[in-house]
Amino acid sequence: MAGLGTANDDHGSDIKFVKVIDILSGKVSGRVAVRGWVYRHRSTGAVQFIVIRDSTGAIQTTLKKGEVTDEKFALAEKLHIESSVVVVGDVREDKRAPGGYEIAVRDLKPIHIGEPFPITKDMSEDYLLDVRHLWVRSREQNAVMKVKASVLKAAREWFNMNDFYEVTPPIITPSACEGGATVFAIDYFGNEAYLSQSAQMYLEALIFSLERVWSLTPSFRAEKSRTPRHIVEFWHLEAEEAWVGNGENMKIQEELLSHICQRVVEWNEKELAFLGRDVKSLRSIEPPFPRIKYDEAIEFLQSKGFSIEWGDDFGAREEKALTIEESMPLFIINYPKEIKAFYMKENPEDPRTYLCSDLLAPEGYGEIIGASERETDPNKLIERLKREGANLENYEWYIDLRRYGSVPHSGFGMGIERVVRWLCKLQHVRDAVPFPRTPSRYYP
Numbered sequence: 001m002a003g004l005g006t007a008n009d010d011h012g013s014d015i016k017f018v019k020v021i022d023i024l025s026g027k028v029s030g031r032v033a034v035r036g037w038v039y040r041h042r043s044t045g046a047v048q049f050i051v052i053r054d055s056t057g058a059i060q061t062t063l064k065k066g067e068v069t070d071e072k073f074a075l076a077e078k079l080h081i082e083s084s085v086v087v088v089g090d091v092r093e094d095k096r097a098p099g100g101y102e103i104a105v106r107d108l109k110p111i112h113i114g115e116p117f118p119i120t121k122d123m124s125e126d127y128l129l130d131v132r133h134l135w136v137r138s139r140e141q142n143a144v145m146k147v148k149a150s151v152l153k154a155a156r157e158w159f160n161m162n163d164f165y166e167v168t169p170p171i172i173t174p175s176a177c178e179g180g181a182t183v184f185a186i187d188y189f190g191n192e193a194y195l196s197q198s199a200q201m202y203l204e205a206l207i208f209s210l211e212r213v214w215s216l217t218p219s220f221r222a223e224k225s226r227t228p229r230h231i232v233e234f235w236h237l238e239a240e241e242a243w244v245g246n247g248e249n250m251k252i253q254e255e256l257l258s259h260i261c262q263r264v265v266e267w268n269e270k271e272l273a274f275l276g277r278d279v280k281s282l283r284s285i286e287p288p289f290p291r292i293k294y295d296e297a298i299e300f301l302q303s304k305g306f307s308i309e310w311g312d313d314f315g316a317r318e319e320k321a322l323t324i325e326e327s328m329p330l331f332i333i334n335y336p337k338e339i340k341a342f343y344m345k346e347n348p349e350d351p352r353t354y355l356c357s358d359l360l361a362p363e364g365y366g367e368i369i370g371a372s373e374r375e376t377d378p379n380k381l382i383e384r385l386k387r388e389g390a391n392l393e394n395y396e397w398y399i400d401l402r403r404y405g406s407v408p409h410s411g412f413g414m415g416i417e418r419v420v421r422w423l424c425k426l427q428h429v430r431d432a433v434p435f436p437r438t439p440s441r442y443y444p
């Protein structure tokens with residue numbers, strides 16, 4: 001009988017390790033070796049039921065007294081939740097087992113029994129955040145991280161198919177892109193520098209070489225707001241395109257986002273089902289997305305009883321009201337200048353507003369993309385920066401981009417965790433990131 005003498009070593013092993021998913025999907029049968037962690041453990045005295053999970057799923061294994069040595073049986077009783085093990089056994093179809101299959105164990109080897117796992121049922125949210133380094137093993141986190149990986153893979157795939165170059169902008173910068181209020185200052189060898197809020201300004205410089213560029217970087221916002229959609233450090237997917245106006249910029253966003261949705265449905269049906277996301281709702285995300293003007297959004301909100309006036313920004317409540325009944329993402333265009341960043345292009349039809357758009361996720365999840373055509377008039381940029389009290393010296397390089405062969409251009413930034421929150425139906429955006437940074441937490 002092939003045993004564990006070699007099964008913990010792929011090289012020269014007489015038994016091949018398989019993934020749990022391959023057993024549950026009926027791809028492999030007969031004698032197998034599996035390695036993973038104890039997910040559940042129950043004993044009747046004569047039989048031990050040990051559910052073992054790996055990165056792909058969980059499978060029940062049964063250990064019967066007499067079918068393994070007494071020594072192994074006694075050793076198995078010492079396993080804790082999350083002890084790491086290798087088992088060799090025979091795959092059996094069994095309707096009663098979760099997933100429809102189980103492994104009748106012939107040999108078992110603990111790799112590390114370790115200490116009793118500190119996470120048990122019904123732990124508080126706060127405690128689970130304290131032990132996030134262990135909670136990332138949970139089924140929910142596992143599913144969310146798989147969806148997130150698919151979002152990134154699909155985005156990269158889309159950009160590659162659409163002639164964009166991936167570029168690598170800096171994280172340390174002298175210039176705040178999204179305004180001084182939420183900037184993280186760091187001591188840069190005696191000078192003040194900032195952690196990037198957005199790669200946008202650097203992407204703007206790079207279009208003059210590459211025309212269509214994108215990047216994925218961490219962005220930082222020193223936002224004290226404790227809302228379910230704000231984290232201090234998030235992953236920012238940004239693109240910038242030369243020769244593109246605001247309308248075509250929106251087309252790029254809707255194509256990219258719908259590609260992401262289609263791929264996630266294709267790759268993550270199992271995870272979406274576990275998270276309670278109906279795949280039909282994502283499959284139907286196809287261009288064109290509806291678009292309304294900021295003015296219309298204000299009228300709609302007023303008709304719903306909101307005390308809001310032209311010029312006010314939308315918070316979570318307003319964005320929720322605008323999209324709670326929607327099944328498609330919604331573009332809101334032409335926001336007033338006062339509530340948007342300095343770099344946006346003035347709307348020639350209504351100079352009180354910009355040629356810009358926010359894309360709101362359906363079902364009330366709120367903003368997932370911020371976008372605009374960019375101002376090309378250096379004087380307008382200087383004037384706006386002055387009004388904000390910015391130190392112009394730090395923006396000279398950016399103004400330069402409007403001095404040497406300037407072209408119309410547009411771009412956008414997508415908050416990856418915001419997208420994942422919507423796709424996975426998460427209460428809080430922090431659950432879309434393995435180690436969330438919030439105003440009150442940067443541990444672990």
Ligand code: 4AD
Nearest residue numbers: 198200230231234238368369370411412413415418
């Ligand atoms: O709307 P924002 O601030 O736009 C920019 O930063 C532009 N410079 C992007 C660009 O045009 N290249 O941020 C873009 C997106 C938001 O729509 C949101 O999805 C996400 O980034 N985001 C956050 N996500 C989580 N937590 C926060 N505190 C976030 N702030 C912005």
Ligand code: MG
Nearest residue numbers: 358367369370
């Ligand atoms: Mg925004």
